[in-house]
Amino acid sequence: xxxxxxxxxxxxxxxxxxxxxxxxxxxxxxxxxxxxxxxxxxxxxxxxxxxxxxxxxxxxxxxxxxxxxxxxxxxxxxxxxxxxxxxxxxxxxxxxxxxxxxxxxxxxxxxxxxxxxxxxxxxxxxxxxxxxxxxxxxxxxxxxxxxxxxxxxxxxxxxxxxxxxxxxxxxxxxxxxxxxxxxxxxxxxxxxxxxxxxxxxxxxxxxxxxxxxxxxxxxxxxxxxxxxxxxxxxxxxxxxxxxxxxxxxxxxxxxxxxxxxxxxxxxxxxxxxxxxxxxxxxxxxxxxxxxxxxxxxxxxxxxxxxxxxxxxxxxxxxxxxxxxxxxxxxxxxxxxxxxxxxxxxxxxx
Amino acid sequence: xxxxxxxxxxxxxxxxxxxxxxxxxxxxxxxxxxxxxxxxxxxxxxxxxxxxxxxxxxxxxxxxxxxxxxxxxxxxxxxxxxxxxxxxxxxxxxxxxxxxxxxxxxxxxxxxxxxxxxxxxxxxxxxxxxxxxxxxxxxxxxxxxxxxxxxxxxxxxxxxxxxxxxxxxxxxxxxxxxxxxxxxxxxxxxxxxxxxxxxxxxxxxxxxxxxxxxxxxxxxxxxxxxxxxxxxxxxxxxxxxxxxxxxxxxxxxxxxxxxxxxxxxxxxxxxxxxxxxxxxxxxxxxxxxxxxxxxxxxxxxxxxxxxxxxxxxxxxxxxxxxxxxxxxxxxxxxxxxxxxxxxxxxxxx
DNA sequence: TTGTAAGCGTTATCAA
DNA sequence: TTGATAACGCTTACAA
Numbered sequence: 207x208x209x210x211x212x213x214x215x216x217x218x219x220x221x222x223x224x225x226x227x228x229x230x231x232x233x234x235x236x237x238x239x240x241x242x243x244x245x246x247x248x249x250x251x252x253x254x255x256x257x258x259x260x261x262x263x264x265x266x267x268x269x270x271x272x273x274x275x276x277x278x279x280x281x282x283x284x285x286x287x288x289x290x291x292x293x294x295x296x297x298x299x300x301x302x303x304x305x306x307x308x309x310x311x312x313x314x315x316x317x318x319x320x321x322x323x324x325x326x327x328x329x330x331x332x333x334x335x336x337x338x339x340x341x342x343x344x345x346x347x348x349x350x351x352x353x354x355x356x357x358x359x360x361x362x363x364x365x366x367x368x369x370x371x372x373x374x375x376x377x378x379x380x381x382x383x384x385x386x387x388x389x390x391x392x393x394x395x396x397x398x399x400x401x402x403x404x405x406x407x408x409x410x411x412x413x414x415x416x417x418x419x420x421x422x423x424x425x426x427x428x429x430x431x432x433x434x435x436x437x438x439x440x441x442x443x444x445x446x447x448x449x450x451x452x453x454x455x456x457x458x459x460x461x462x463x464x465x466x467x468x469x470x471x472x473x474x475x476x477x478x479x480x481x482x483x484x485x486x487x488x489x490x491x492x493x494x495x496x497x498x499x500x501x502x503x504x505x506x507x508x509x510x511x512x513x514x515x516x517x518x519x520x521x522x523x524x525x526x527x528x529x530x531x532x533x534x535x536x537x538x539x540x541x542x543x544x545x546x547x548x549x550x551x552x553x554x555x
Numbered sequence: 556x557x558x559x560x561x562x563x564x565x566x567x568x569x570x571x572x573x574x575x576x577x578x579x580x581x582x583x584x585x586x587x588x589x590x591x592x593x594x595x596x597x598x599x600x601x602x603x604x605x606x607x608x609x610x611x612x613x614x615x616x617x618x619x620x621x622x623x624x625x626x627x628x629x630x631x632x633x634x635x636x637x638x639x640x641x642x643x644x645x646x647x648x649x650x651x652x653x654x655x656x657x658x659x660x661x662x663x664x665x666x667x668x669x670x671x672x673x674x675x676x677x678x679x680x681x682x683x684x685x686x687x688x689x690x691x692x693x694x695x696x697x698x699x700x701x702x703x704x705x706x707x708x709x710x711x712x713x714x715x716x717x718x719x720x721x722x723x724x725x726x727x728x729x730x731x732x733x734x735x736x737x738x739x740x741x742x743x744x745x746x747x748x749x750x751x752x753x754x755x756x757x758x759x760x761x762x763x764x765x766x767x768x769x770x771x772x773x774x775x776x777x778x779x780x781x782x783x784x785x786x787x788x789x790x791x792x793x794x795x796x797x798x799x800x801x802x803x804x805x806x807x808x809x810x811x812x813x814x815x816x817x818x819x820x821x822x823x824x825x826x827x828x829x830x831x832x833x834x835x836x837x838x839x840x841x842x843x844x845x846x847x848x849x850x851x852x853x854x855x856x857x858x859x860x861x862x863x864x865x866x867x868x869x870x871x872x873x874x875x876x877x878x879x880x881x882x883x884x885x886x887x888x889x890x891x892x893x894x895x896x897x898x899x900x901x902x903x904x
Numbered sequence: 905t906t907g908t909a910a911g912c913g914t915t916a917t918c919a920a
Numbered sequence: 921t922t923g924a925t926a927a928c929g930c931t932t933a934c935a936a
Contacts, residue, residue: 261677263681269615
């Protein structure tokens, strides 16, 4: 059997106009400017539209209005050996926010690194999307500059450093997060608090380390130790081992990611330290894994639904020509306290 | 500043034709039927296209060809308390496969359950997408029937039961997976092998239970116990507790999902049973969490990249009018052996 | 091999 | 308030 599927079936605007006994412009107005129609006419046209199941062609509409009403987003392959599977939740939040503003999300993934930037260009130049949401911005990222160059509207999850124009961004205040983690640990009686961080290349990594350092200063405490590692469990285990072998040993570790926190779990286990009792651990990102491990991991949760909304609000604002101030927004993560920082049976103060 | 962003800028086909000194049809042919052009002409036109950075308008093309070259996919909110965050990897596999076939993925998420089916209709009727990929099919699922009714091409990840037409689907053989898990456990010396399953509503759940049962029969072993629970860690812990309190106690548990397997971890811990030593546990899905827990969890991995390719191959085949046989495909999961079924220091036979 | 003419379905402009 | 006319940018006949 060789059934052919013509892209769009259904009636078109002319058909609706014919059945309703009006001109096709009137049908268009019924959809796009209903206030221009006499109530009786509007109701009649609406009825015919419903009966025929008419829906305007997206292609024709996009051609005419020069707006695809689609936003491009690049999905990364999930990094292996990493716990922070946030992309899923982020994608859902973004899709939901986009639809609330009348946009759909167009997903793409670079075939190889060579055509990564090319694909952004391709999508904007063919008019497949009206703009982009960027995530995973890091200091050497070429994308902002290149997108600016091709006049492609975009908003980024994560601050763009060295931005000259009125960049649009939404970010989570990592320093505030790790600061809250330290305060929580201090309230639990901890005095030797170490930090297990990422290499200094990443800006979230730097921010999170800064928050820890500043909170300690505020609390008039000395750093309980500092180690850095790539964001994998194995590397985290090695770095955490160094921290746990310090004398005196820290009683608590704030990790820059959940993945590193789990590395700390492994290092603690090797030394027979019971987490939540002899050692408190706090992660960052509140990944799905966090509540599944033993003991459940205290972690900092990013407000993803709100992030999605604010990203889309900025982008659609720019797309519709009304740029709003402020163009950047810093949101607070929330500390989700679990047994890794408060042993079962004890209450946080 | 109120910069307006007209959707598509850049030159159009007429501009290219003018600069190249040819008709606009020749430019179109250079892109769509290069073999019709004299090599010299083709090269010249190509050069002008590159210089001007011309890319054909997707809207115009879609309008003319009646094909959006986009595939719709619904993203679910990630269920909390569940480990199996496969959607990410699946989405990436799908996006990659789609692009290889010249399509992009259009993401959407129902605002509420009421407009879930409406959105499928909306997307196909406006011509925003040419077809859909469905996942998470369950027995009572209305989508296949409704999509058939609106003549929307689709392919599903998971078999559609009660399908009358030549349905397109790709699925993973759950029974074969749990069967392989049982065989592996037997080769490790286990004789009392229990199953921790999902409620019988879900077809993957039934298949996975069947594979366990049949493998035991093949190995001439009695079931070591059977319990069912909703797919959360908490429910899994309760159900697994019942299994571990059996006399005689099973020495191995095959779980229908990684989430349930982690529930089994918790139940074992409560009883002081060391996993990998006194109790073997095997999960299903090879979620990111599997390799991060202690001990790392043996699990069955679905061949997601291949699944994505085969899904897209079927769908694009139908879209282009050449339906191929067979329309269904059953793929094998692969057992990833980790320490939860082979204690460190021991080798699988 | 190249050019000409028509039409895809919509919205914007303007006249009635 | 409603209706006629003209694009939007492209591809597919068909003619040269």
